[in-house]
Amino acid sequence: MTQIVKPYGDTLNDGKIQLSFALPVSADAKGKEAARVLILSMGFDEAEITCLRDLGEGFTHFVAYASTNVGVDLDKIKVKVVETPVMDMEATEKYVEEHIGRELTVVGACIESDAHTVGIDAIMNMKGYNHRFGLERYSCFNAINMGAQVPSEDLLARARAEKADVILVSQVVTQKNIHIQNLTRLIELAEAEGLRDKMLFICGGPRISHELAIELGYDAGFGTGSYSTDVASYIAITLAQKQGN
Amino acid sequence: MTQIVKPYGDTLNDGKIQLSFALPVSADAKGKEAARVLILSMGFDEAEITCLRDLGEGFTHFVAYASTNVGVDLDKIKVKVVETPVMDMEATEKYVEEHIGRELTVVGACIESDAHTVGIDAIMNMKGYNHRFGLERYSCFNAINMGAQVPSEDLLARARAEKADVILVSQVVTQKNIHIQNLTRLIELAEAEGLRDKMLFICGGPRISHELAIELGYDAGFGTGSYSTDVASYIAITLAQKQGN
Amino acid sequence: MLKLDLDQSLVQRSRKAAEKITGDFDWLFSSYSSVSIERTVLRLLGIDGATDDGKPYPNLIIEQLQAAQALRKGAAYWVANAMLAKNCSAQQVADAVANGELELTMLPLQDPDAIYSLLLKSSSEKLSHIKAQKANRAEMFAKYGPRRVPAIYVIVATGNIYEDVTQAKAAAREGADIIAVIRSTAQSLLDYVPYGATTVGFGGTYATQENFRIMRKALDEVSAELGRYISLTNYASGLCMPEIAVMGAIERLDLMLNDAMYGILFRDINPKRTLLDQYFARMINAYAGIEIQTGEDNYLTTSDAIEKAYTVTASQLLNESFALRSGVKPEKMGLGHAYEIDPELENSFSYELAHALLTRELFPDAPVKYMPPTKFASGNIFKTHLMDAMFNFIGQLTGQGVQLLGMMTEAIHTPHLVDRSLAIENAQYLFRAVKDLGASLQLAPDSFVNQRANAVLLEATDFLERVAQEGLFSAMAKGEFAEIKRPENGGKGLDGVFECDQDYFNPFMQEMKKELGL
Amino acid sequence: MLKLDLDQSLVQRSRKAAEKITGDFDWLFSSYSSVSIERTVLRLLGIDGATDDGKPYPNLIIEQLQAAQALRKGAAYWVANAMLAKNCSAQQVADAVANGELELTMLPLQDPDAIYSLLLKSSSEKLSHIKAQKANRAEMFAKYGPRRVPAIYVIVATGNIYEDVTQAKAAAREGADIIAVIRSTAQSLLDYVPYGATTVGFGGTYATQENFRIMRKALDEVSAELGRYISLTNYASGLCMPEIAVMGAIERLDLMLNDAMYGILFRDINPKRTLLDQYFARMINAYAGIEIQTGEDNYLTTSDAIEKAYTVTASQLLNESFALRSGVKPEKMGLGHAYEIDPELENSFSYELAHALLTRELFPDAPVKYMPPTKFASGNIFKTHLMDAMFNFIGQLTGQGVQLLGMMTEAIHTPHLVDRSLAIENAQYLFRAVKDLGASLQLAPDSFVNQRANAVLLEATDFLERVAQEGLFSAMAKGEFAEIKRPENGGKGLDGVFECDQDYFNPFMQEMKKELGL
């Protein structure tokens, strides 16, 4: 069975969408018509230019409303999501004690050119984030946060030295898909060094999804609004399962 | 020569567009993926869902940025615009005196269900709008403003009675394309009554363009930001030309 | 706290002038009635229903009585006479009229005393239902807590009552306190109230009793779920003002658009008809505990908000005075004001602060109905969103009663689901951000804000005193209000106004007046 | 007017503590130098250029001198010696070094007096160019009128200086007063300044002298067209602080990011290196009439804006004190502050009002650099746009000096053309709307706003007094700033710091000190 959904303005399936963009055209009737034609060429059905603003230097800003006839079949949408249940700190600590029985070593870093540590700190730091303590506070983790702009080589070297169970990588800057490049490079190095299967590889950042992480060869990915509890539960349960406990 | 332009974010032809819409999906990873797939299905190249907000009742709001590969060929864009130069009140009065030599009668109304008179008042009323006096103040016009919700029949009857040179029609409400229906009905009635060619038919309103007006069989159309001076000059010059002066 | 230093002598003079103006209409209120008032009486007697082609029974009956020149006694008399004659209910009387089986004035006249006592008995039935609804509402507010100040008010306007329900529930969940179902355009001009649930409307959804019921039920459900009472409102003004008021009272609407002069000025409805109808309509609202809302915003959408600021104040004072005469308590007077200042103007915020404070301080107990920018809303949704934020800022800072949220698509279409949700987000962010800011601030001595408020008050006072002198009808005829000329005997609906016979009887008005202490 | 009632004893105590802290560095400023200071001296002598693989001549020369253990006399000495020995210009000396034809320390030593008088002569050349640029700027401001308050400051950051020019000109036409070309990420960590025009950058465009020149030229053109002087700014902080300062001075930048401690705390640059470099860099800025801007915003992007508000105040006081020691006048101190309060917090606006007023009143003459919400900016562009509006509101209300406009896409990408334009529209609307609002308002006695400002000041005072007691380096080592531990001898660039010989000579510093009255 298919279940096609379309954008909704005020009537089911009316397909209404708001758009805003600049074009290198003049802010006049011709420019406006160009914008309208552009929207129609993109396959929209109706296009109403509600605003045009001269941006100077030959550009004009358009705001528009249009309807699309395109729908999406919900039954065909499959997403990979982290499926382990989320436990609070005490529960995770107890779980690790019962199912694994030893301290787990987690090494984290914001790699390559990226210096945005707030995200990984939110996951790892003692004081935590939004009322959830970070991994450093968990009795079941030996959490090592290497901080900002750590070369992939250094991260892997440290992980090897510490016999890490888990690697956490953060990537916040995504311009020109630099995060994809960096994450790919790390995983390739890990494979080359034979480390890939020895530990869990987890990445995170505002434009990271679990889906993307899997695609890049990671075990899991965590996006905007993730908490230490999500990550800790995932680690505990996944490692326990791997050990067959 | 073709001159293809594309949307511009921060690099020429990067095709960047901002979108915002609601879908009848859940506010979770699956819903987000549905939104992403929808954008890709519409033909966009990259789709970044930057925000999802639960709207309740099974709907979710998405904000996204995407790039399009679609461009528009500026050389193929032809728009009809009012081409008469714009004169100020004194110049128009003088022009009419010199080229036509008599008072012109203009009958205006906001027709059918529409009660938004502010727009037509801006064009016609004595006191005018944004520092331009309305047609009532012009010595060369006998301006009759019939006001709101005037049936097309009444407007035509008055125009006939007054031997009008020009009919001005305003349409502000556009829901379900009611303005197209109303404007079409008026022009059909005028044709049936043999009035169409006896006077200029001019329409206006926030969603009216000259292009649309021509399409609907009018002589001219005036949209957002029109002034009495635009309309007055158009009337004067067009009627003078018609008379061969 | 931000507090104006208003010239109290102006406050007194302007109120006195307003009282004088409204006091001049005793002759109208005491000895006239209208077809709409009579239809309202029929509804209160329990008559409902419509013919297959949509004509409501109340209209049918009134037309019959009018044709028979019998309306001057009041419709109640004739229906009661028929009930006694036929020994049936009011609804059965109506059914018979609708079937063409009954000519009311042809029945033998019954004993007047029997008629009056029957009417007094029947009237108490519907009135107790209305009182029960009022008690219901009070109970729910007691249980769930009072409405926030300013309350978050949003509109739904799809034309389809069922789509409206979806959108209203979504809005309630996101934080709306009041849902307004916007009426299909120009319902004001219909001299009857459409019947039944409706799914096609124009720029809004018809105000019908069934639509009221459907929406109230949905909101009661969502209120219970959220533990917050979600209020419902609609529009009474127009040719059916008292009828719609009574439908709202029956179905437990909580607020009702009901302006004393809107119909005259903005819908070209006859002045006498309008004032007369509002008198009874407001009495019903007062009796039902419904908060009335007035339409001063309309002055500013047509004229300049700075130049004509005084017309808002003048209208508020008149609306207040008329409302008092119908028994409406100040705390139920949602007097209107609107943020319609040109955003290009320097110090637009300071002007608006002055105007908003003036309204709040002239009417300290009124849950002011504060309208958003609409006229200067443009197709630039980003800019409109900012203007709405400034509006929300002032709403919270000055403690307006009801914040009619602006939508960023105001200049484009009636709100989409997303637009409404972003409007609520906007209000919630602003309300939170400046929550107690007012407590940290006060006006500087001789501040522009204070000067401006007093200047507007002075203009309003002068204007009202002029009107008091010349009389409201004459001033309206001259175009002194809203720059439109409205002669006393012009406009729609004058033929529905009539002078009552000596023995005219409206049992409900009598009873309500008693209970309201009028 | 909105005016805090600050506890003046706290104001005095905190300033005294800051003076004590910065006064402890006389030993460093008077007898140390760094590779970057020496490269700066070379640039001031007129040396420019880079090898084919991009190594700048100043770096080449310094490396040669370092290798020869000769830098302790100062680079100026060796270059002048060569100029005399070879009877050529400084640039010719550099060319010869670059070609591998010249080993500076191998030349016969010339008469010291001849060297010093040559240096004094050459130094006056570049210094008069810098003074001429300063005069140019003053002339243009005199001709076109002063900058608006707050000034509208927007960033361009395409990575390509030519795209940057397009965007900067568009912004200027729309109303921007100041254009900031954001640097390619972490240029702070480069121990050289890239050379020439660049078209590839990362999250920004490299700060190079040629890029400065290209942009300044474009802005001069657009300034003339608009009749409004458009200022230009860039970043000096990092391992090349004085070098970039001098490039800015030469090319007539008008403002320069230049924080005394940013490099240490946020870029892990060695503390000694940073303080030493900032001392000379700021002297150059002072001499060139360039407004410095500090980076207090960085404290709040990493930590909580309420909890750590005092770190902003403390850093401002330290930046002020360091700046005074370099001859920067208060009216050229763009001390930093940022609106980084969680929008979910109740009364976020009131908190921010307190913090913003505190900054304004502690530094009444400073053109405060006011940074927008960034941390709580989210992918919801509509919400972010509103947060930016609140920021613009406070900027105008409290008269901050420079408003670094927030962009609604802050959480998404570096600004698109449309984003910047909407940001300018936002600021212009808000600035206009609340233009003179401040004059109408004052703080209520015992207001929350006043209490909050004093509480922050007290925390800052206590903190600074603690630091004064234990010493800045030791406090930094313990992690008392920005919750990061920075040991005195850790971090990048320590090896570029050296103690000067008895006969070390820096002709520019000497001349500038004289003219600045230091």
Ligand code: B12
């Ligand atoms: C704070 C900040 C900075 C600070 C960073 C301080 C620090 N110590 O981190 C400073 C000022 C240094 C900075 C500098 C720059 N920044 Co910055 N910065 C931001 C800002 C405002 C907030 C980021 C943040 O802290 N978010 C809060 C945290 C909690 O959220 P988060 O990172 O998403 O993390 C959550 C999840 O993603 C996840 N997560 C993240 N990592 C990980 C890792 C794992 C293993 C897991 C499980 C989960 C996880 O869990 C976290 C908690 O829920 C953003 C804009 C914004 N509002 O997003 C720009 C932003 C990220 N910066 C940007 C840029 C361009 C820069 C610069 C390059 C600018 C320049 N030219 O100088 C520099 C360079 C920095 C560098 N080399 O990387 C751009 C990136 C554009 C893009 N999409 O590529 C942004 C979007 C701003 C913009 N619009 O231009 N920045």
Ligand code: B12
């Ligand atoms: C003011 C206003 C009203 C006032 C009208 C008062 C009056 N006397 O006109 C009142 C309160 C009565 C009103 C009522 C309604 N309104 Co209204 N109203 C507006 C509002 C806020 C401003 C319109 C305006 O005055 N613009 C200013 C004038 C100067 O601009 P303009 O009309 O575009 O005119 C210019 C040009 O278009 C042109 N022009 C216009 N006409 C002509 C004619 C000629 C011949 C020429 C040459 C040029 C010309 O020149 C003018 C000057 O530049 C708009 C929202 C908005 N911000 O646009 C909604 C809006 C137009 N209204 C709307 C609606 C739905 C209604 C109602 C149906 C609501 C309801 N259910 O009750 C009613 C019904 C009215 C009816 N029967 O038509 C919708 C229309 C949606 C749509 N696209 O179809 C809008 C967009 C609001 C919304 N988002 O829902 N409204």
Ligand SMILES: Cc1ncc(COP(=O)(O)O)c(C=O)c1O
């Ligand atoms: C007081 C009042 N009543 C009624 C209405 C709308 O109803 P109608 O369009 O039927 O006149 C409005 C609309 O602005 C109003 O302000």
Ligand SMILES: Cc1ncc(COP(=O)(O)O)c(C=O)c1O
């Ligand atoms: C004071 C200061 N200097 C410099 C920079 C940026 O330069 P870089 O990324 O090269 O450290 C910033 C950025 O926030 C800053 O605040």
